[in-house]
Amino acid sequence: MQPQTVALATPFGSRAAQALLGVQERICRALAQADGQDFRGDAWERAEGGGGLSRVLSGGGVFEKAAVLHSAIRGAGLPPVVLREHPQLAPDSPYFATGVSLICHPRNPYVPTVHFNVRYFEAGEVFWFGGGMDLTPYYPFREDCIHFHRTLKAGCDRHDPRHYAQFKPWCDRYFHIQHRAEQRGIGGIFFNYLKDDRERGLDFILDLGATFLEAYLPIVERRRGLAHGQRERDFLLYRRGRYVEFNLIYDQGTLFGLQSGGRIESILASLPPEVAWRYDWRPEPGSPEDGLAEFLVPQDWASLTA
Amino acid sequence: MQPQTVALATPFGSRAAQALLGVQERICRALAQADGQDFRGDAWERAEGGGGLSRVLSGGGVFEKAAVLHSAIRGAGLPPVVLREHPQLAPDSPYFATGVSLICHPRNPYVPTVHFNVRYFEAGEVFWFGGGMDLTPYYPFREDCIHFHRTLKAGCDRHDPRHYAQFKPWCDRYFHIQHRAEQRGIGGIFFNYLKDDRERGLDFILDLGATFLEAYLPIVERRRGLAHGQRERDFLLYRRGRYVEFNLIYDQGTLFGLQSGGRIESILASLPPEVAWRYDWRPEPGSPEDGLAEFLVPQDWASLTA
Numbered sequence: 001m002q003p004q005t006v007a008l009a010t011p012f013g014s015r016a017a018q019a020l021l022g023v024q025e026r027i028c029r030a031l032a033q034a035d036g037q038d039f040r041g042d043a044w045e046r047a048e049g050g051g052g053l054s055r056v057l058s059g060g061g062v063f064e065k066a067a068v069l070h071s072a073i074r075g076a077g078l079p080p081v082v083l084r085e086h087p088q089l090a091p092d093s094p095y096f097a098t099g100v101s102l103i104c105h106p107r108n109p110y111v112p113t114v115h116f117n118v119r120y121f122e123a124g125e126v127f128w129f130g131g132g133m134d135l136t137p138y139y140p141f142r143e144d145c146i147h148f149h150r151t152l153k154a155g156c157d158r159h160d161p162r163h164y165a166q167f168k169p170w171c172d173r174y175f176h177i178q179h180r181a182e183q184r185g186i187g188g189i190f191f192n193y194l195k196d197d198r199e200r201g202l203d204f205i206l207d208l209g210a211t212f213l214e215a216y217l218p219i220v221e222r223r224r225g226l227a228h229g230q231r232e233r234d235f236l237l238y239r240r241g242r243y244v245e246f247n248l249i250y251d252q253g254t255l256f257g258l259q260s261g262g263r264i265e266s267i268l269a270s271l272p273p274e275v276a277w278r279y280d281w282r283p284e285p286g287s288p289e290d291g292l293a294e295f296l297v298p299q300d301w302a303s304l305t306a
Numbered sequence: 307m308q309p310q311t312v313a314l315a316t317p318f319g320s321r322a323a324q325a326l327l328g329v330q331e332r333i334c335r336a337l338a339q340a341d342g343q344d345f346r347g348d349a350w351e352r353a354e355g356g357g358g359l360s361r362v363l364s365g366g367g368v369f370e371k372a373a374v375l376h377s378a379i380r381g382a383g384l385p386p387v388v389l390r391e392h393p394q395l396a397p398d399s400p401y402f403a404t405g406v407s408l409i410c411h412p413r414n415p416y417v418p419t420v421h422f423n424v425r426y427f428e429a430g431e432v433f434w435f436g437g438g439m440d441l442t443p444y445y446p447f448r449e450d451c452i453h454f455h456r457t458l459k460a461g462c463d464r465h466d467p468r469h470y471a472q473f474k475p476w477c478d479r480y481f482h483i484q485h486r487a488e489q490r491g492i493g494g495i496f497f498n499y500l501k502d503d504r505e506r507g508l509d510f511i512l513d514l515g516a517t518f519l520e521a522y523l524p525i526v527e528r529r530r531g532l533a534h535g536q537r538e539r540d541f542l543l544y545r546r547g548r549y550v551e552f553n554l555i556y557d558q559g560t561l562f563g564l565q566s567g568g569r570i571e572s573i574l575a576s577l578p579p580e581v582a583w584r585y586d587w588r589p590e591p592g593s594p595e596d597g598l599a600e601f602l603v604p605q606d607w608a609s610l611t612a
Contacts, residue, residue, distance in 0.1 A: 042586065056585045065585065179564045179573075241577070248554035249564070258485045258555070265586040267485075271547070273584070277577040279362045279371065280348065 008050055008074045009096040009122065016120045016202055017072035017098040021053070023118070023209035024070040024100045028055050030213050031068070031104065034220055035060040039068065044263045049074030050096075054266040058273070062224050064107045067269035071262065072098040078123065079259035081252055085193065086126065095123035097260075099131075100209070101253060103270045104216075109236040110223040112137035112144070112185070113243065115270070116212045117253060118205035129201040130192035132167065133212050134175055135219075136185030136243065138236050139288055140295040142306055144219045145186045149301035152189050155211030159204045160196075164302070167191045172298040177246050183296040184246050188215075235289050237276035244275055314356055314380045315402035315428065322426045322508055323378035323404040327359070329424070329515035330376040330406045334361050336519050337374070337410065340526055341366040345374065350569045355380030356402075360572040364579070368530050371411045373575035377568065378404035384429065385565035387558055391499065392432065401429035403566075405437075406515070407559060409576045410522075415542040416529040418443035418450070418491070419549065421576070422518045423559060424511035435507040436498035438473065439518050440481055441525075442491030442549065444542050445594055446601040448612055450525045451492045455607035458495050461517030465510045466502075470608070473497045478604040483552050489602040490552050494521075541595050543582035550581055 009017065032038045037060040045051035052071030057063055076094045083091055099119030106113065118131035135148050149168070156163035171190035176183055194201060247254050247270055257267035283289035314320065338344045343366040351357035358377030363369055382400045389397055405425030412419065424437035441454050455474070462469035477496035482489055500507060553560050553576055563573035589595035 058585055067585070179570050237580075244550060244581075245554060245574070248551060264485050268551070268583065269585055271583040273582060274543075275550075275581045275583075277574065277579060277581075279364055279373070279575050280571040 008072065009098070012198055012202075013072075013096045013098065013120065013122050019202065019206055020072075020098055020100050020118065020120075021070055023206055024053070024055065024068050027100070027102060027116075027209055027213065028068050030217065031063065031066055032057065034217060035062040035066070037061060037063075039066070042266075044266065046073050046262065048076065048261070052263065052266060054263070054269060056269055060107075062106060062108070062111070062220060064105050065269075065273045066102070066104040067266075068100065068102045069266050069269060070098075070100050071266070072096070073260065073262065075260055079256050081255050081259060082121075082123075086123075089123055089126065093123045095121065097121045101270075102212075105240070105272045106220070106224070108224055108226060109138045109228050109232040110141075110226040111220055112140070112223075113240075113272075114212075114216050116208075116216075118208050120202070120205065127195070127198065128192070129194040129196065129205050131205050131208055132171055132174075132188060132190035133208070133215070134171055134185055134188035134190065135216075136239075137295065138239050138292065139232065140186065140292060141223070142304075144222070145295065145301045146304050146306050147218060148186070148188065148215050151211060151215035153302040155208060155214070156189065158207065159200070163191070163204075164189065168302075169298070175246065177242060178250070180242065180245070182242070183298060184242065186295055186301065187298060234276070235283075237274055238278055238281065239292075240272040240275045241277045244271055247271065314378065315404070318504055318508075319378075319402045319404065319426065319428050325508065325512055326378075326404055326406050326424070326426075327376055329512060330359070330361065330374050333406070333408060333422075333515055333519065334374050336523065337369065337372055338363065340523060341368040341372070343367060343369075345372070348572075350572065352379050352568065354382065354567070358569065358572060360569070360575060362575055366413075368412060368414070368417070368526060369410050370413045371575075371579045372409070373572075374406065374408045375572050375575060376404075376406050377572070378402070379566065379568065381566055385562050387562050387565060388427075388429075392429075395429055395432065399429045401427065403427045407576075408518075411546070411578045412526070412530070414530055414532060415444045415534050415538040416447075416532040417526055418446070418529075419546075419578075420518075420522050422514075422522075424514050426508070426511065433501070433504065434498070435500040435502065435511050437511050437514060438477055438480075438494060438496035439514070439521065440477055440491055440494035440496065441522075442545075443601065444545050444598065445538065446492065446598060447529070448610075450528070451601065451607045452610050452612050453524060454492070454494065454521050457517060457521035459608040461514060461520070462495065464513065465506070469497070469510075470495065474608075475604070481552065483548060484556070486548065486551070488548070489604060490548065492601055492607065493604060540582070541589075543580055544584055544587065545598075546578040546581045547583045550577055553577065 039055040050073035101117040167189035356379035407423035422439040473495035
């Protein structure tokens with residue numbers, strides 16, 4: 001007879017989950033330090049096996065909401081979103097997935113929203129890494145876009161000089177809001193189904209945690225003190241609507257979470273604290289709000305000069 | 307040679323579209339009268355044929371947003387959401403769809419949000435009617451729920467005494483937020499693929515426009531003046547998040563709109579003007595906010611007594 005308790009993961013999978021807890025911890029410490037307020041942690045378990053630690057900072061000085069989520073879950077029965085990409089896997093395959101995902105919704109409209117995610121997935125003999133990060137400014141600064149992309153490129157180059165050239169356009173394709181014919185932001189990197197050597201893959205995704213902090217925190221420091229009023233706040237709330245539309249309609253991570261029966265409050269922790277939709281609103285031509293559009297055209301930020 | 311301009315619809319389809327414009331007009335007139343502010347209209351056209359008239363009232367005294375949308379569109383290539391239900395139809399079949407859909411997001415948290423929709427669809431020899439309406443209260447009153455459902459039942463009974471018994475539970479099944487294991491509101495009626503006699507079907511959906519006004523306006527009048535503060539406003543914004551989740555993740559009408567390439571600002575006019583998500587928030591046990599849950603359990607409102 002099989003015992004009721006089966007191993008959550010391979011030994012490598014368990015090690016990856018543990019190392020990713022460290023990534024979560026380092027990121028939370030750095031964000032809490034920037035904000036002045038700390039994260040609240042909620043550990044949760046999943047009936048089918050595994051669980052997560054959701055760390056959320058709400059109503060901070062810098063971050064209206066920041067959510068840094070760790071999970072390590074076992075499931076039997078692959079979610080449709082995974083099966084579509086791996087028709088060779090039996091639908092009832094047991095799998096293990098672990099990752100850290102993060103979103104920061106800043107209070108100041110001059111500070112961009114950021115998203116970061118790294119993950120490891122294994123099902124039988126098949127395994128892969130995925131992840132990425134992308135920046136969504138409201139009132140963008142050219143030098144911030146360049147800094148963000150250059151830092152990502154350097155972080156990729158340390159591991160494989162081909163990564164950035166592949167993952168940057170992948171990000172532009174992924175964070176496309178089809179029904180608006182619009183990009184979500186200025187992009188970054190995105191990758192999935194990276195079937196590299198296990199150790200090299202893990203090194204890469206762990207190191208991306210450090211890259212994230214180098215890429216984002218300097219922008220937060222530069223912009224957090226900029227004065228703004230109701231007009232900028234309104235535009236922030238309006239643009240956050242695009243974020244909601246993308247996450248609920250297209251995002252594969254959200255879909256995976258909903259399909260795999262994860263903890264709803266964690267999966268939807270990515271949603272902004274306050275949002276506004278304005279029917280058929282368009283920025284005044286030539287206004288700062290109108291200026292955002294040209295930043296949303298994919299471009300080779302890492303090669304540009306400020 | 308075929309002329310570039312093909313008929314938008316069968317003569318019956320054109321007549322249905324025209325009659326539905328009348329439904330839109332009567333509803334807008336009644337809502338504008340209740341509000342004191344008028345609707346703004348935007349006519350739009352679709353490259354593939356047809357178009358619509360979107361009438362939206364923003365920032366009114368009673369309605370923070372009310373959108374009453376008419377459309378009559380021709381398409382070639384059935385949207386996946388229709389093909390799934392009609393595997394006998396060729397994917398590239400030309401079709402015609404016309405309908406009115408409506409949503410009211412009231413300002414006062416004691417006034418429920420309401421949704422109404424009726425539609426006619428034809429593709430070759432196949433045609434059907436669909437529609438429904440449902441109520442989403444925040445601080446519900448038992449007598450309002452009973453009034454709403456009794457009015458709907460009477461509106462159905464005038465046409466077919468079997469309708470309400472079939473369409474009421476259909477509504478409960480449809481407006482279920484699966485990932486929250488929660489109903490969107492107290493339901494109402496929902497139906498689709500009603501392949502009744504053409505004339506009888508059209509009579510039914512046109513009459514539902516009148517039923518809607520009888521069902522909703524008395525509730526608006528009774529609750530619009532109730533005093534409320536920031537606490538009730540916060541709860542309204544929070545619960546509106548559920549509406550966004552349902553519409554962007556599950557709603558077949560939204561999906562059809564996005565897949566058939568309709569006008570985005572019209573399709574997403576159903577989204578509330580202001581919304582808030584609060585991480586892992588739960589109402590205090592025994593509070594008025596906590597009291598909502600028991601109303602969200604499907605029940606036979608039309609047979610209950612106040």
